[in-house]
Amino acid sequence: MSGVLFQLFVYLCAAVIAVPLAKRLGLGSVLGYLIAGIVIGPVFHIVGSETEQLQHFAELGVVMMLFLVGLELKPQLLWQMRARLLGLGGLQVLATAGGIAAIAVLLLDHWRTAVATGLLLALSSTAIVLQTLSEKGLMKTDGGRAGFAVLLFQDIAVIPMLALIPLLAVPEIIEVAQHAAGAAVEAASTGVAAATGAAATPGAAVEAAATGIAATTGAAGAAAAAEAASHGAESGHAAGLSLVARLSGWRYALVVLGAVAFVVLGGHFLSRPLFRFIAASHLRESFTAAALLLVVGIALLMTLVDLSPALGTFLAGVVLADSEFRHELESDIEPFKGLLLGLFFITVGAGIDFAVLFGELLTVLVLTLGVMAIKGLVLFGLGRLFRLRAADHWLFALSLAQAGEFGFVLLAFSTQNAVIPPELGKLLSLVVALSMLLTPVLFIGYDRLVLPRLRSGADQPPDRIDEQGSVIIAGVGRFGQVVNRLLIAAGVKTVVLDHEAGIVERMRQIGIRSYFGDASRPDLLQAAGIEQASAFVVAIDDRDRAVELVAYLKREYPRLFIVVRAFDVDNLYLLRTAGADATVREVFEGSLDAAAATLRGLGHHPFAVEKLKRAFRRHDEDTLDELHALWDRDLELAKNRALLERVRARTAAELEITARDRSRLHDRTERGWTPPPKGYRTTRED
Amino acid sequence: MSADPASQSFAGQEPRRILVLFAHPSLDRSEANAPMVAAARDLEAVTYVDLYAEYPAFEIDIDREQQLLLEHDVICFQHPLYWYSTPAMLKEWQDLVLEHGFAYGSKGTALQGKLFFSATTAGGAESAYSARGENHFTIRELLHPLEQTAQLCGMIYLPPFALFGARTAVDDGRIAAHVADWVRLLTALRDRRLDIARALPRPRLNDNLESLLTAAAASEEER
Ligand SMILES: Cc1cc2nc3c(=O)[nH]c(=O)nc-3n(C[C@H](O)[C@H](O)[C@H](O)COP(=O)(O)O)c2cc1C
Numbered sequence: 001m002s003g004v005l006f007q008l009f010v011y012l013c014a015a016v017i018a019v020p021l022a023k024r025l026g027l028g029s030v031l032g033y034l035i036a037g038i039v040i041g042p043v044f045h046i047v048g049s050e051t052e053q054l055q056h057f058a059e060l061g062v063v064m065m066l067f068l069v070g071l072e073l074k075p076q077l078l079w080q081m082r083a084r085l086l087g088l089g090g091l092q093v094l095a096t097a098g099g100i101a102a103i104a105v106l107l108l109d110h111w112r113t114a115v116a117t118g119l120l121l122a123l124s125s126t127a128i129v130l131q132t133l134s135e136k137g138l139m140k141t142d143g144g145r146a147g148f149a150v151l152l153f154q155d156i157a158v159i160p161m162l163a164l165i166p167l168l169a170v171p172e173i174i175e176v177a178q179h180a181a182g183a184a185v186e187a188a189s190t191g192v193a194a195a196t197g198a199a200a201t202p203g204a205a206v207e208a209a210a211t212g213i214a215a216t217t218g219a220a221g222a223a224a225a226a227e228a229a230s231h232g233a234e235s236g237h238a239a240g241l242s243l244v245a246r247l248s249g250w251r252y253a254l255v256v257l258g259a260v261a262f263v264v265l266g267g268h269f270l271s272r273p274l275f276r277f278i279a280a281s282h283l284r285e286s287f288t289a290a291a292l293l294l295v296v297g298i299a300l301l302m303t304l305v306d307l308s309p310a311l312g313t314f315l316a317g318v319v320l321a322d323s324e325f326r327h328e329l330e331s332d333i334e335p336f337k338g339l340l341l342g343l344f345f346i347t348v349g350a351g352i353d354f355a356v357l358f359g360e361l362l363t364v365l366v367l368t369l370g371v372m373a374i375k376g377l378v379l380f381g382l383g384r385l386f387r388l389r390a391a392d393h394w395l396f397a398l399s400l401a402q403a404g405e406f407g408f409v410l411l412a413f414s415t416q417n418a419v420i421p422p423e424l425g426k427l428l429s430l431v432v433a434l435s436m437l438l439t440p441v442l443f444i445g446y447d448r449l450v451l452p453r454l455r456s457g458a459d460q461p462p463d464r465i466d467e468q469g470s471v472i473i474a475g476v477g478r479f480g481q482v483v484n485r486l487l488i489a490a491g492v493k494t495v496v497l498d499h500e501a502g503i504v505e506r507m508r509q510i511g512i513r514s515y516f517g518d519a520s521r522p523d524l525l526q527a528a529g530i531e532q533a534s535a536f537v538v539a540i541d542d543r544d545r546a547v548e549l550v551a552y553l554k555r556e557y558p559r560l561f562i563v564v565r566a567f568d569v570d571n572l573y574l575l576r577t578a579g580a581d582a583t584v585r586e587v588f589e590g591s592l593d594a595a596a597a598t599l600r601g602l603g604h605h606p607f608a609v610e611k612l613k614r615a616f617r618r619h620d621e622d623t624l625d626e627l628h629a630l631w632d633r634d635l636e637l638a639k640n641r642a643l644l645e646r647v648r649a650r651t652a653a654e655l656e657i658t659a660r661d662r663s664r665l666h667d668r669t670e671r672g673w674t675p676p677p678k679g680y681r682t683t684r685e686d
Numbered sequence: 687m688s689a690d691p692a693s694q695s696f697a698g699q700e701p702r703r704i705l706v707l708f709a710h711p712s713l714d715r716s717e718a719n720a721p722m723v724a725a726a727r728d729l730e731a732v733t734y735v736d737l738y739a740e741y742p743a744f745e746i747d748i749d750r751e752q753q754l755l756l757e758h759d760v761i762c763f764q765h766p767l768y769w770y771s772t773p774a775m776l777k778e779w780q781d782l783v784l785e786h787g788f789a790y791g792s793k794g795t796a797l798q799g800k801l802f803f804s805a806t807t808a809g810g811a812e813s814a815y816s817a818r819g820e821n822h823f824t825i826r827e828l829l830h831p832l833e834q835t836a837q838l839c840g841m842i843y844l845p846p847f848a849l850f851g852a853r854t855a856v857d858d859g860r861i862a863a864h865v866a867d868w869v870r871l872l873t874a875l876r877d878r879r880l881d882i883a884r885a886l887p888r889p890r891l892n893d894n895l896e897s898l899l900t901a902a903a904a905s906e907e908e909r
């Protein structure tokens with residue numbers, strides 16, 4: 001236990017110290033995590049062998065990230081992306097893999113090894129790229145979107161790659177593996193060293209040893225052993241658990257389709273009643289648990305059928321993107337994603353083998369830079385082909401020029417399948433890690449070198465704003481509803497939040513897009529897109545929380561235009577003091593209308609009533625401002641003498657407005673449309 | 687009625703301050719007035735008041751408007767021609783702001799000697815605005831109510847600055863020249879380079895605007 005605690009302590013320390021430091025230095029959080037990993041791993045050896053296991057666990061962060069990305073992406077949006085997904089993504093993978101393989105053929109003994117190398121290096125790091133893009137707010141730019149399309153395609157491409165790699169097995173390498181397998185069988189037969197074997201080839205080597213008879217029968221057996229091992233490596237933390245390992249092709253396809261269908265249909269039909277039920281309990285942690293359960297469950301299901309868990313949860317995210325629980329899910333998963341992803345980056349840093357690195361420093365460096373150059377060139381060419389604008393073009397090329405975490409997976413798989421010899425494997429693993437390490441540096445280069453230069457160019461067209469600054473409405477009771485309807489009628493995009501799942505459901509039934517969640521929670525506001533919002537309407541029915549919310553919003557998002565519903569004058573002043581840009585007394589206008597209707601009912605001329613109403617409103621607003629000066633938040637209204645005095649005076653003045661002296665035409669309401677005095681002269685006395 | 691600029695407090699060389707009271711009830715659809723506003727709104731010594739923006743419910747603040755009038759030397763109504771007149775807002779503005787005792791009457795001297803004109807855009811063609819055309823009257827004739835209102839208030843009335851065929855001005859490529867003239871007119875008025883005396887009898891200010899401009903601010907011939 002204390003060992004686990006110690007390690008947890010070390011990892012958390014690394015995250016807590018390194019990340020803020022890195023951000024302060026303008027390096028971004030990803031680089032911070034990576035460096036922290038290097039410090040606690042290869043440099044000081046505080047952590048060691050457990051890194052790899054931890055990495056499998058931390059991959060859950062990547063899975064969660066894709067879930068969150070999916071939540072942001074409605075099915076229609078995904079459909080709109082199809083051209084880019086297939087065109088950009090497909091071409092990127094093909095061209096990069098081809099280019100790298102072509103060069104590798106010259107350097108390596110075997111074309112099969114070269115092809116595998118090309119494939120695994122063609123993949124980029126979803127984790128690093130998406131994290132950095134969203135941290136820098138670049139996800140919504142054209143370059144960011146193009147990058148995302150490519151990453152998504154790569155994630156899908158991993159599946160056929162995993163199928164392809166066993167077919168690339170190289171006889172010479174198999175021979176070597178065969179020896180190893182033979183040794184393992186021998187060891188197994190002596191009954192002593194089985195554990196050693198398991199340690200040497202993590203996970204499934206035990207299985208390989210168990211099927212030792214097959215292994216001794218030669219090449220085919222070695223391949224089978226390697227494949228068995230692969231399931232272990234690929235499904236990571238599920239440790240070789242697979243439902244489909246021994247299914248024939250079409251049966252496997254059926255199971256996979258079934259699993260995907262389950263995620264889509266379940267997400268669509270089952271999740272809502274379930275979440276609604278949980279939300280009704282008003283227990284935050286049970287909702288969080290449910291959200292986590294959803295993600296973990298899908299990831300498990302996907303590993304069971306040998307699909308990428310990231311892809312599965314991404315799909316679930318897309319399915320839930322329309323759900324009213326979307327923002328709540330986002331804010332619940334977000335912190336876990338952040339921590340796990342951070343852990344993942346740390347393990348990448350900690351996993352760098354410095355002995356090999358320094359042994360072959362030059363080779364590693366040259367290879368890394370070479371790979372990044374090829375990837376960058378391919379991306380740049382594609383960016384041109386797909387007509388990305390200058391800034392996006394650079395962003396696209398620089399952000400995806402690294403190899404990624406799926407590269408590790410494929411690499412392990414390839415070595416186990418005797419496609420890549422172990423020494424090359426170690427080298428490539430360093431190349432992948434180093435290129436990931438260099439990516440944040442490229443982003444910094446983009447920020448400091450590319451952007452300033454592009455900005456100075458006057459011919460640069462302005463950024464396409466494809467999402468109009470939206471309005472967040474907190475509270476969709478009777479007040480918020482009308483606000484929302486008018487804004488929507490005006491073509492403004494709104495995001496509506498309410499903490500009563502029942503109300504949200506009713507709103508949805510009458511076709512108003514709204515989300516469940518407590519609007520005073522910062523993480524939920526983040527999820528609702530407050531960074532992009534231009535205005536915020538506070539229409540919640542808790543007057544104290546409204547004041548707190550306004551103060552918070554003003555502090556964190558000073559450029560946001562804040563409109564608040566005020567309950568009474570006291571509340572109104574508190575809200576103004578807290579920084580509301582516009583305060584609207586919730587019943588004032590309604591009461592005025594009622595008074596006006598009464599006057600009309602009494603036979604007053606409608607326009608006279610209208611004028612009276614205007615004068616009254618103006619007078620009231622003026623005194624409201626005056627009274628604000630006298631108002632004291634700590635003094636009860638009833639004890640504030642100065643204020644009361646003024647209120648009394650105001651009432652008197654109102655009487656004056658109302659008691660219109662018909663002979664005196666120049667009082668407040670009769671100021672306008674005053675005819676000249678009877679018998680006036682047009683000539684002036686000057 | 688005496689139109690004596692010498693009674694004004696400023697010396698001959700000081701720039702004139704210009705108040706443009708702009709009224710257009712559907713600015714997002716405007717093709718003629720919108721570019722005029724965009725080009726002139728930030729000119730030095732020019733104050734633009736978008737009346738429909740300022741008083742969306744027609745609740746014109748009389749005191750504020752009168753104060754603005756006092757602070758300027760040239761008053762201009764900029765508006766599309768609606769039924770041979772101004773949009774309702776400008777009529778409301780006149781009804782409310784030009785009060786007895788302020789703008790007219792024995793004590794109403796606030797506007798004395800100020801220059802007044804209307805900058806309008808008309809849908810009809812230029813040829814329609816003549817005795818033989820469909821509209822039977824020239825644009826200056828049709829705007830006689832404004833002319834007489836200005837006179838009653840002791841202001842000097844300049845002929846209208848009018849664009850005809852306003853609905854097709856953009857499509858015909860005429861708008862840029864008109865906007866340029868508009869800016870030229872305003873700056874000339876400001877810098878006292880408009881020959882007021884020669885402008886007074888013209889049918890339109892922008893009939894050969896060039897001929898009304900003087901090189902320097904010297905020629906103050908209004909008297
Ligand atoms: C209510 C209304 C009344 C109009 N009356 C006239 C008119 O009497 N004579 C005329 O030439 N054009 C008339 N028009 C056309 C406008 O003058 C023309 O649309 C406007 O000057 C175009 O300017 P804008 O592009 O800035 O809106 C009228 C338009 C409207 C909407």
